[in-house]
Amino acid sequence: MIFQTPQRRQPRGPERFGSDTRRWGVMLIVLIGSLGVYAVERWMRTPDAPIAGNALVADGDTLTISGTRIRLVDIDAPELDQMCLDAQGRDWPCGRQASAQLRSRVRGRDLTCQPKSIDKYGRSLATCTLPDGTDINAWMVRQGWAMTSGVANIYGVQQDEAKSAKRGLWAGSFTPPREWRQQHPRTDNRKD
Template sequence: MIRPTLALLLLCGPAAAAGTISGPATVIDGDTIEVQGTRIHLYGIDAPETAQSCETAKGLEYRCGREAAHALRARIGSAPVTCEKHGPVAGGRLVGLCQVHGEDLSAWMAAQGLALASRQVTTAYVAQEGHAWATRRGIWAGTFEKPADWRHDRRRVEASAGADE
């Protein structure tokens, strides 16, 4: 009888058994991709949600969440992405340290000002975020609500609307 661990190794190869997944990626949002049918949250960052808006320095509203997803999609292009499982599953998604052409996608997103460093998870991307802030790149060029706060406010509004029915 083959043990389940050995069966996984035989079916998926050593990379999958070791916690690595590689292949073409589909961008779900600014900090979530899908590789081989598996949703993966990019380790250590929090990007604006797809429906989230921010303001430019001139006070013009723009869809910063959509812009973050578009930039990530452009950065990946058609290249394969390799993700190493990093930490527990968060919200039903695998958390992964993902790279394209050897470049850490979380570091790139933070450096572009398209995502915040998740300090409660790691301090690995604080320097990239700080550089984006200092050079007013991405969301740092104007004003924005932290993605976690935006999600919290959205849930509170939705719960309040549901209670009124």
């Protein structure tokens, strides 16, 4: 008499993949959750330390200190190649002028910038001050070289002051920078 060992039956259908599928599903959920936590911490966290030093001005609302790119938060200045109209209706390079005014104001002085968050381009969104305590963001709006931006309207008083005194952009007419960027899309990955 020959004894045969019973052959083990291979499960078919969902039984065959049940435990492996569940294991992979759990691992996938853990991985997605971990990536989500990382993304929230990376993009939504408030940076801790102030950034201080001599600033290189890129345009009317963006600068660099010690390799850190900073976007002046709650303001919006015209783009470098943006043109505006003066009181007589003539074109003038308001974007270049806004940049020159910021450069002139901060030249040779250390700025201290307090980061609030990080934007989608990886720039620190910050309020920057001169050694005498002057808020550069507010100064740009008060002088008419930038507009207040954001829902909170942080620099609304300064903007009203610039408008009534017809300073900077308010001396003539202009397209708000955000609208101008929408009307003039660029393909060189401009980081607004």
